[in-house]
Amino acid sequence: MPKLLMVEIVLACLVAPAVGADAPREKRPPNVVIIFADDLGYGDLGCYGHPTIRTPNLDRMAAEGLRLTQFYVAECVCTPSRAALLTGRLPIRNGMCSDTKRVLFTDSLGGLPHEEVTIAEALKDRGYATGCVGKWHLGHLPKFLPLRQGFDSYFGIPYSNDMQPTYLVRGEEMVEEPVEQTTITARYTDEAVKFIRENRERPFFLYLPHNFPHTPLFASEKFAGTSRRGLYGDVVEELDWSVGQVLGTLREEKLAEHTLVIFTSDNGPWLIRNQNGGSAGLLRAGKGSTWEGGMREPMIAWWPGTIPAGRVSAELGCTTDILATICTLTGVQLPKDRTLDSLDLSPLLLGTGDSPRESVLYYRGRQLMAARLGPWKAHFKTQDGYGQPKYEEHDPPLLYNLEHDPSEKYDVAKAHPEAISDIRRLVAEHEAGLEEPPSQLEIR
Amino acid sequence: MPKLLMVEIVLACLVAPAVGADAPREKRPPNVVIIFADDLGYGDLGCYGHPTIRTPNLDRMAAEGLRLTQFYVAECVCTPSRAALLTGRLPIRNGMCSDTKRVLFTDSLGGLPHEEVTIAEALKDRGYATGCVGKWHLGHLPKFLPLRQGFDSYFGIPYSNDMQPTYLVRGEEMVEEPVEQTTITARYTDEAVKFIRENRERPFFLYLPHNFPHTPLFASEKFAGTSRRGLYGDVVEELDWSVGQVLGTLREEKLAEHTLVIFTSDNGPWLIRNQNGGSAGLLRAGKGSTWEGGMREPMIAWWPGTIPAGRVSAELGCTTDILATICTLTGVQLPKDRTLDSLDLSPLLLGTGDSPRESVLYYRGRQLMAARLGPWKAHFKTQDGYGQPKYEEHDPPLLYNLEHDPSEKYDVAKAHPEAISDIRRLVAEHEAGLEEPPSQLEIR
Numbered sequence: 001m002p003k004l005l006m007v008e009i010v011l012a013c014l015v016a017p018a019v020g021a022d023a024p025r026e027k028r029p030p031n032v033v034i035i036f037a038d039d040l041g042y043g044d045l046g047c048y049g050h051p052t053i054r055t056p057n058l059d060r061m062a063a064e065g066l067r068l069t070q071f072y073v074a075e076c077v078c079t080p081s082r083a084a085l086l087t088g089r090l091p092i093r094n095g096m097c098s099d100t101k102r103v104l105f106t107d108s109l110g111g112l113p114h115e116e117v118t119i120a121e122a123l124k125d126r127g128y129a130t131g132c133v134g135k136w137h138l139g140h141l142p143k144f145l146p147l148r149q150g151f152d153s154y155f156g157i158p159y160s161n162d163m164q165p166t167y168l169v170r171g172e173e174m175v176e177e178p179v180e181q182t183t184i185t186a187r188y189t190d191e192a193v194k195f196i197r198e199n200r201e202r203p204f205f206l207y208l209p210h211n212f213p214h215t216p217l218f219a220s221e222k223f224a225g226t227s228r229r230g231l232y233g234d235v236v237e238e239l240d241w242s243v244g245q246v247l248g249t250l251r252e253e254k255l256a257e258h259t260l261v262i263f264t265s266d267n268g269p270w271l272i273r274n275q276n277g278g279s280a281g282l283l284r285a286g287k288g289s290t291w292e293g294g295m296r297e298p299m300i301a302w303w304p305g306t307i308p309a310g311r312v313s314a315e316l317g318c319t320t321d322i323l324a325t326i327c328t329l330t331g332v333q334l335p336k337d338r339t340l341d342s343l344d345l346s347p348l349l350l351g352t353g354d355s356p357r358e359s360v361l362y363y364r365g366r367q368l369m370a371a372r373l374g375p376w377k378a379h380f381k382t383q384d385g386y387g388q389p390k391y392e393e394h395d396p397p398l399l400y401n402l403e404h405d406p407s408e409k410y411d412v413a414k415a416h417p418e419a420i421s422d423i424r425r426l427v428a429e430h431e432a433g434l435e436e437p438p439s440q441l442e443i444r
Numbered sequence: 445m446p447k448l449l450m451v452e453i454v455l456a457c458l459v460a461p462a463v464g465a466d467a468p469r470e471k472r473p474p475n476v477v478i479i480f481a482d483d484l485g486y487g488d489l490g491c492y493g494h495p496t497i498r499t500p501n502l503d504r505m506a507a508e509g510l511r512l513t514q515f516y517v518a519e520c521v522c523t524p525s526r527a528a529l530l531t532g533r534l535p536i537r538n539g540m541c542s543d544t545k546r547v548l549f550t551d552s553l554g555g556l557p558h559e560e561v562t563i564a565e566a567l568k569d570r571g572y573a574t575g576c577v578g579k580w581h582l583g584h585l586p587k588f589l590p591l592r593q594g595f596d597s598y599f600g601i602p603y604s605n606d607m608q609p610t611y612l613v614r615g616e617e618m619v620e621e622p623v624e625q626t627t628i629t630a631r632y633t634d635e636a637v638k639f640i641r642e643n644r645e646r647p648f649f650l651y652l653p654h655n656f657p658h659t660p661l662f663a664s665e666k667f668a669g670t671s672r673r674g675l676y677g678d679v680v681e682e683l684d685w686s687v688g689q690v691l692g693t694l695r696e697e698k699l700a701e702h703t704l705v706i707f708t709s710d711n712g713p714w715l716i717r718n719q720n721g722g723s724a725g726l727l728r729a730g731k732g733s734t735w736e737g738g739m740r741e742p743m744i745a746w747w748p749g750t751i752p753a754g755r756v757s758a759e760l761g762c763t764t765d766i767l768a769t770i771c772t773l774t775g776v777q778l779p780k781d782r783t784l785d786s787l788d789l790s791p792l793l794l795g796t797g798d799s800p801r802e803s804v805l806y807y808r809g810r811q812l813m814a815a816r817l818g819p820w821k822a823h824f825k826t827q828d829g830y831g832q833p834k835y836e837e838h839d840p841p842l843l844y845n846l847e848h849d850p851s852e853k854y855d856v857a858k859a860h861p862e863a864i865s866d867i868r869r870l871v872a873e874h875e876a877g878l879e880e881p882p883s884q885l886e887i888r
Contacts, residue, residue, distance in 0.1 A: 043726050049493020050726070051513035052758050052847045059756070063507065069495035228758055228819070230848040275848050281726045282487050282494070312503070314496050314672055375672070403496045404674040404719050 028203045029126065029330040030303065031259040033196075033246060034119075034322065036085070036209035037239060038078065038135060038160075040298065041269030043281020044213075044236055048298050050279065052228040053236050057244030058263065058300060064309045065261075065302035066349060070402075071317045072360050073267055074341070076287060076294035076385070078160060079103035079137050079441065080363070081266040081319065082209065086118040086138070086149070088323030088334075088342030090363060096138070097365045098439035102288070104137060106163050110440030111139015112149060117335045119323050120150030120205060126332050129199040132156065133191045134209040139440070142172040151207070155191045157184070161211040181218040184211055185235075189242040193249045200253045203330075208246070209266075210239055215273045232276055247302070257305040260329060260349075262322060268294040272386050284408040288385025290362035290369040291408055292377075301349050308351040314403070315355035316372075321345045339433065359426055366436070367391065371427050375403040376419040380427075396420055472647045473570065473774040474747065475703040477640075477690065478563075478766065480529070480653035481683060482522065482579060482604075484742065485713030487725020488657075488680055492742050494723065496672040497680050501688030502707065502744060508753045509705075509746035510793060514846075515761045516804050517711055518785070520731060520738035520829070522604060523547035523581050523885065524807070525710040525763065526653065530562040530582070530593070532767030532778075532786030534807060540582070541809045542883035546732070548581060550607050554884030555583015556593060561779045563767050564594030564649060570776050573643040576600065577635045578653040583884070586616040595651070599635045601628070605655040625662040628655055629679075633686040637693045644697045647774075652690070653710075654683055659717045676720055691746070701749040704773060704793075706766060712738040716830050728852040732829025734806035734813040735852055736821075745793050752795040758847070759799035760816075765789045783877065803870055810880070811835065815871050819847040820863040824871075840864055 044050050047059040047067060074084030080091030080103070091097035094116050104110065112118070120130040131153045132146040139145070140158035147154055155170050157179055167177035168184075192208050212218075212235045219234035223241070227233030243263060250256045269278030271286040271293075280286050280293030287294055299317065301307055324342035327334050329349075334340060341361075347353030360377075362370035369391065370379040378397035383390070399413035399420055413420060486492060490499040491506045518528030524535030524547070535541035538560050548554065556562070564574040576590040578600040583589070590598035599614050601623055611621035612628075636652050656662075656679045663678035667685070671677030687707060694700045713722030715730040715737075724730050724737030731738055743761065745751055768786035771778050773793075778784060785805075791797030804821075806814035813835065814823040822841035827834070843857035843864055857864060 043493060046756055047491075049487060051850050054756070054758075228847040230845075232848075275854055279726050279851065282723050312490055312498070314498075401674075403672040404676075406495050407723065410719055 025255075025258055028258070030306075031204045031206075031255060032119075032123065032326055032330065033206045033208065033250075033259060033261040034085075035243060035246065035261065035263045036082075036134070036207070037263075037265035038209070038211055038214040039267060039270045039278065039287055040213055040236065040239075040265035041278035041280045041286065042283050042293065042296050042298060043279040044269065045240075045298050049281055050229075053233045054227065055236065055240040057240045057247065061243060061247060061261070061263065061302045062300045062312075064304055065300055065307050065311075067312045068299040068301070068317055069312060069314045071264065071297055071299035072295050073265070073297055073319050075363055076267045076289060077102045078266050082137055083112055083116075084341070085266075085319040085322060086112070086120070086207075087116045088119075088320050088340045089116070089338070090320065090341045090361065092363060092366060092434065092436055093339060093341070095437040095440045097363065098441035099366050101439075101441040102365060104139060104159060104441060106140070106159065106165075107444060108139070108441065109141065110443035111141060111144025113437070113440065114148065118150045119326060120146070120207065122150075122323065122327060122332050122335070123203075123205045123330060124150050124152075126330060127203060129202055129204040130207075131195040131199075131204070132207045132209075133188050133195065134207075135160065135211045136209070145169065145172050147172055153195070156188065156209075157211055161214055162216055181211075181216070182220055182224075184218070185238050185242055186220050189245050192242075192246055196246070196249050196253065196255070200255060210242070212239060213278060215270060215276050217276055230275060232278060236278070257303075259303065260307075260326070261302040262299070263302075264299040264319065265297045268297070282407050286385055289383065290364050290379070291382070292402065292406065294385060295362060303349070307349050311351065313348065315348050316357040316360065317345050317348070317355055318357060318360060321357060325349065361430060364391075366439075368427065368431070370397075371423050372402065373419070373423050373426050375401050376416065376423060377402050377408070378413075378420055378423040397423075469699075469702055472702070474750075475648045475650075475699060476563075476567065476770055476774065477650045477652065477694075477703060477705040478529075479687060479690065479705065479707045480526075480578070480651070481707075481709035482653070482655055482658040483711060483714045483722065483731055484657055484680065484683075484709035485722035485724045485730065486727050486737065486740050486742060487723040488713065489684075489742050493725055494673075497677045498671065499680065499684040501684045501691065505687060505691060505705070505707065505746045506744045508748060509744055509751050509755075511756045512743040512745070512761055513756060513758045515708065515741055515743035516739050517709070517741055517763050519807055520711045520733055521546045522710050526581055527556055527560075528785070529710075529763040529766060530556070530564070530651075531560045532563075532764045532784045533560070533782070534764065534785045534805065536807060536810060536878065536880055537783060537785070539881040539884045541807065542885035543810050545883075545885040546809060548583065548603060548885060550584070550603065550609075551888055552583070552885065553585065554887035555585060555588025557881070557884065558592065562594045563770060564590070564651065566594075566767070566771060566776050566779070567647075567649045567774060568594050568596075570774060571647060573646055573648040574651075575639040575643075575648070576651045576653075577632050577639065578651075579604065579655045580653070589613065589616050591616055597639070600632065600653075601655055605658055606660055625655075625660070626664055626668075628662070629682050629686055630664050633689050636686075636690055640690070640693050640697065640699070644699060654686070656680075656683060657722060659714060659720050661720055674719060676722060680722070701747075703747065704751075704770070705746040706743070707746075708743040708763065709741045712741070726851050730829055733827065734808050734823070735826070736846065736850065738829060739806060747793070751793050755795065757792065759792050760801040760804065761789050761792070761799055762801060762804060765801060769793065805874060808835075812871065812875070814841075815867050816846065817863070817867050817870050819845045820860065820867060821846050821852070822857075822864055822867040841867075
């Protein structure tokens with residue numbers, strides 16, 4: 001069968017007349033699970049080359065699914081990256097970035113604007129049960145918590161685990177303070193498993209953003225001291241165990257073939273934490289910077305029987321694409337009244353075509369620091385993730401061929417002015433249509 | 445069955461009375477194939493995390509076998525590394541190192557001493573057919589070529605592909621000069637496949653040391669321009685294809701379950717070649733240096749039905765261990781009249797136990813630069829791979845915990861004096877018994 005036709009048939013099935021929550025499993029749109037790590041580096045998993053962190057569950061997930069090697073987040077720190085994932089829009093469009101603050105803090109009064117359409121809201125309209133378990137960081141006042149953003153339920157720490165006070169919320173109620181962090185990954189896992197079991201008879205969306213391996217690091221008794229990589233390894237291996245519990249539950253409930261699971265992380269490793277931070281592998285720099293190590297992440301997509309097993313792809317993708325991809329696969333309409341930065345990766349996932357994404361924009365707050373087009377990346381500005389007070393400007397920009405030179409070591413600007421011109425055109429087109437709302441991160 | 449007992453039974457079968465070359469396949473000792481790349485970096489394969497080099501055959505070999513993440517070569521450049529692999533002895537013991545020359549050059553008159561026992565010689569005594577196809581670099585005068593070191597046949601370039609004149613040898617006869625390098629990987633592959641088919645009815649040992657991805661790089665017409673990683677990627681992907689041809693031939697000939705195949709490389713990536721050199725992934729530095737990037741290599745062991753599939757292990761190993769491991773698995777006696785640096789990794793390969801190796805010695809010529817014991821590595825001296833005229837001494841040594849800090853970023857010497865003491869003891873014991881023969885590399 002021609003590939004294109006096959007996609008059309010698959011999609012036709014998926015966008016068939018809306019099905020009730022109690023339709024038989026085969027006729028329901030697929031379940032969706034997004035597992036999101038915090039500060040996990042590109043090089044921190046076994047299947048991405050780490051020598052001493054063992055991640056058998058994620059390695060198996062990759063072997064049974066699709067592993068991407070050039071997948072990006074939309075910002076190199078927490079809050080804006082999460083806002084982009086859930087809305088399919090760059091932080092510069094949804095108000096979740098600023099020139100002065102990089103993330104929401106405990107004295108912040110802002111949050112993800114209600115006019116944004118989250119993946120949860122899009123799927124809820126199609127009859128999905130929607131649950132959020134874990135770190136939110138898109139506004140901790142009740143009016144910004146997950147229940148006001150399309151989720152039926154929430155259990156988690158509403159921001160980073162190094163922000164004081166640490167407290168745990170169920171729904172919109174504080175249930176623990178300070179948080180006993182050694183058991184938090186296990187408790188998130190229990191909640192996730194319970195959510196899956198409770199919703200086994202209807203389509204569901206589970207968003208599971210873990211608090212780890214963001215520092216300070218805590219592992220449960222079962223994992224503490226067990227990894228060759230020290231505490232950081234213990235923590236990542238516990239997350240790997242958690243992934244195994246989620247996938248195992250889907251198998252047990254006979255839901256594996258009806259569930260798309262995506263695993264990725266919010267930004268690169270927090271290198272200033274030294275041995276308590278992760279590794280970007282061969283990529284340059286880490287969290288907070290727009291070098292590759294800050295913004296390229298592990299990404300594994302799993303849906304047995306639908307996503308062909310055992311593929312590794314260097315096609316481009318971005319967390320903002322997850323919205324459009326899910327909408328296609330679940331037969332949900334994308335919001336039409338706004339600019340999205342979301343491209344449909346379903347052909348790449350299904351193995352029927354390439355990624356439509358050809359470019360990546362690297363923002364740091366409101367600053368567009370760099371842009372990628374095809375294999376070429378131009379850095380107009382660079383700044384360390386932490387410690388360098390102001391960016392350095394480059395004219396001509398630094399230029400790297402990321403596919404030949406993934407570690408960004410060899411500036412080839414002089415040899416490829418045409419690549420720079422093409423990237424300048426891309427940036428001009430992007431900036432021409434840009435409307436920037438007020439920053440939510442500056443509201444105190 | 446207890447693991448230990450199982451090993452004993454396996455070994456008892458293997459060391460059973462010598463079997464004739466024409467014994468039925470099941471009763472013959474296993475075939476052995478060693479595929480050796482040249483200057484391939486730790487990070488250059490898909491299964492070791494490279495984002496844009498595709499190595500589906502090596503990835504499959506790893507998935508069907510054992511992939512090691514802390515496997516070392518015995519020296520960080522070509523000649524001594526190869527001498528160590530074939531003899532199970534450090535170059536400091538077998539004369540293949542020097543204070544002034546790092547490898548053999550085209551005006552060298554020396555070579556691997558004949559009193560050394562190569563893997564080929566050990567196996568030939570047990571009735572193996574022995575073939576060498578590829579780069580030799582252990583002496584290019586006829587008296588040092590493979591036919592004088594235990595091999596029945598030889599086809600290849602006798603040294604590095606950047607040394608002039610390039611010429612190709614069959615047996616001890618020059619058959620081509622200069623060498624058409626674009627087809628050399630394909631021609632080596634054809635020879636290897638032919639050797640396997642011709643020897644299908646008797647036990648055989650094939651040593652297949654490729655000339656690539658050492659520079660200058662050449663890919664065949666079929667591979668040139670096809671990889672996302674540029675010419676370097678084309679060349680590595682052609683090597684991966686070659687591995688697929690070898691394993692495919694073993695399957696076709698129904699020899700897969702009777703053949704141990706090992707894939708590794710002689711030293712880390714040649715970083716001064718810039719984009720024509722490879723990547724050590726998250727490891728520090730490359731070829732020529734005793735940082736991890738110079739000496740830690742990909743290592744995949746494959747023997748369907750005997751080496752359990754799908755394992756990744758961080759247990760230690762070294763190319764010098766291959767001799768003892770093969771001798772155990774083939775029932776051959778190790779040379780008893782000399783000091784070996786060869787430990788039997790067969791329990792690790794068979795999945796019945798851990799590696800017996802607890803330490804690694806990092807030589808650069810005659811200088812012991814660093815030593816590893818357990819997770820701790822002490823650098824007594826450091827020197828760039830190229831360009832730094834003299835080593836820098838460190839007292840106390842630099843100390844890294846390689847399992848927590850594989851990139852050697854955080855010196856922890858002050859916090860762990862006991863680890864330094866243990867390593868000093870290891871080095872003293874090693875040096876106490878050391879007898880250094882004259883250097884073969886200085887003979888002109």
